[in-house]
Amino acid sequence: MKISLCIATYRRPDRLAALLDDLTRQTLLPVEVVVVDNHAEGTARPVVEERLRLGAPFPIHYGIQPERNIALTRNHTVAAAQAGDWLAFIDDDERAAPEWLQQLADAAITLHADAVLAPVVPVVPDSAPSWIRAGRFYDFPRLPTGAEVPLNRLRFGNVIVRGAPLRAEPGPFDVSFGLSTGEDGDLLARLVRKGAKVVWCDEAIVTEPVEPSRLSLKWLLQRGLSGGQEFARKSLSGLYGPMTAVGRLRLFGQAGAQLVVAALVALLVLPLGRHRAAAWLVKVAANYGKLTAMVGARYNEYAKTMP
Numbered sequence: 001m002k003i004s005l006c007i008a009t010y011r012r013p014d015r016l017a018a019l020l021d022d023l024t025r026q027t028l029l030p031v032e033v034v035v036v037d038n039h040a041e042g043t044a045r046p047v048v049e050e051r052l053r054l055g056a057p058f059p060i061h062y063g064i065q066p067e068r069n070i071a072l073t074r075n076h077t078v079a080a081a082q083a084g085d086w087l088a089f090i091d092d093d094e095r096a097a098p099e100w101l102q103q104l105a106d107a108a109i110t111l112h113a114d115a116v117l118a119p120v121v122p123v124v125p126d127s128a129p130s131w132i133r134a135g136r137f138y139d140f141p142r143l144p145t146g147a148e149v150p151l152n153r154l155r156f157g158n159v160i161v162r163g164a165p166l167r168a169e170p171g172p173f174d175v176s177f178g179l180s181t182g183e184d185g186d187l188l189a190r191l192v193r194k195g196a197k198v199v200w201c202d203e204a205i206v207t208e209p210v211e212p213s214r215l216s217l218k219w220l221l222q223r224g225l226s227g228g229q230e231f232a233r234k235s236l237s238g239l240y241g242p243m244t245a246v247g248r249l250r251l252f253g254q255a256g257a258q259l260v261v262a263a264l265v266a267l268l269v270l271p272l273g274r275h276r277a278a279a280w281l282v283k284v285a286a287n288y289g290k291l292t293a294m295v296g297a298r299y300n301e302y303a304k305t306m307p
Helices: 013-024 045-053 070-080 100-110 130-135 163-168 183-193 217-237 245-272 274-293
Strands: 003-009 032-037 060-064 086-090 115-117 120-123 158-162 198-200 206-209
Touching: 003 013, 003 070, 003 100, 013 032, 013 045, 032 070, 045 060, 060 070, 070 086, 070 183, 086 100, 086 163, 100 115, 100 158, 130 274, 158 163, 158 183, 163 183, 183 198, 183 217, 217 245, 217 274, 245 274
Parallel strands: 003 032, 003 086, 032 060, 115 198, 120 206
Antiparallel strands: 086 158, 115 158
């Protein structure tokens, strides 16, 4: 397998440097690494130039995409990745063990897959509040190796995709998701709807430190809101299946009922621990997000200024 490895980055030079160093130690090396910087001043350029000066064992192509848009930035990585017949994607703040890319490639071959997703394991700092550590709010659901990934759990961050069908998709990432979230799941769901087989590999783990700015109830609620809006938006578009007028009413009614129930449960479980109440408040935010999406509202996470 010839694998092009794509990285979209934004103002994380130290994290990007650690990731690029991890990639030089892979037992299966990519044929190229593409780094596209979403910061107009090119803050990642010195990191890339230093790795090239030190003699990286693969070409590193660097570019700048100045418009604030994660989907557009990822599109630039795909356009620049020409050498591989498979494309792997990893976030700029993640860390990969030496066997990571080999495990993804082996899974794609042995499972006859068109795409393979794998875990992103959060690393919560010891300084995090105790209720944050107890709540496990940053964990993503995991599946047995070989299981096909449900449409509503499709995402990037740790994935390898067959190049030909991905490049054939318009975009391929939908830039209308570029300031919110969900461009990754949207692309994979479109591929699945056209017959692609997307499976899980539970061994090809990468880790991701949880940023201090995300160690708060406010951030968790914002993520819940965003996730709810994303789910409703994709449901209403028919991405998860045909959506009728009755289906819209059912989605609206279920979201409203679940919001009320979650709010009541949050109050009831508060004496049992702040982390339990917070988990239910996140459900409140998610269902509120579904309701707001149905009237066209959108929480644009990537429009905010990042440190």
